[in-house]
Ligand SMILES: O=C(O)COP(=O)(O)O
């Protein structure tokens with residue numbers, strides 16, 4: 558396996574963003590007169606983008622979908638305001654992420670972000686955390702007509718980098734990341750410390766417990 562680029566998921570893989578997501582979600586609920594949800598509950602709703610998160614947070618139900626109802630639209634407006642105002646209050650890199658990204662970038666390895674988080678949050682968050690410049694391609698949840706688990710964002714990224722999908726490693730924390738990688742034919746690595754559960758069932762090529770274990774995949 559020759560890895561010529563690495564594409565990273567964002568939430569749950571590079572950064573632990575759950576405190577800021579849950580704070581914004583509960584502030585939006587409060588604006589609508591609803592009681593707060595536990596952080597773990599909000600965590601279980603992360604992974605399909607902001608609109609799904611808001612729909613689930615308002616219905617307090619994993620199955621809820623964004624249908625554009627008045628309540629959801631108000632919730633979305635309030636969530637956007639609260640989250641944009643505090644993207645990195647408590648959001649932190651997981652251990653070894655910053656130094657590993659820096660080292661990979663220094664080696665000249667092309668790096669990409671493929672997240673389901675919308676661009677309006679993804680781009681300022683990466684800037685606020687000082688790593689925006691490390692990435693050659695950034696594909697957010699609303700950059701293309703389809704998001705993970707579609708193969709489209711991965712195919713778009715490989716195309717922009719001028720490499721084959723089989724040479725791009727996808728690193729993520731959730732079912733959507735591994736499914737997208739499989740759909741695209743990319744080698745993939747699951748991180749165990751993120752927001753996904755039932756990790757063994759996802760069928761990832763490998764599971765790592767700390768971010769700098771990634772170096773092993775480049776030396777194979
Ligand atoms: O914000 C989300 O819903 C998911 O974001 P991720 O794809 O970076 O995990």
Ligand SMILES: [Mg+2]
Pocket residue numbers: 566567568569570604729730731751
């Ligand atoms: Mg994730």
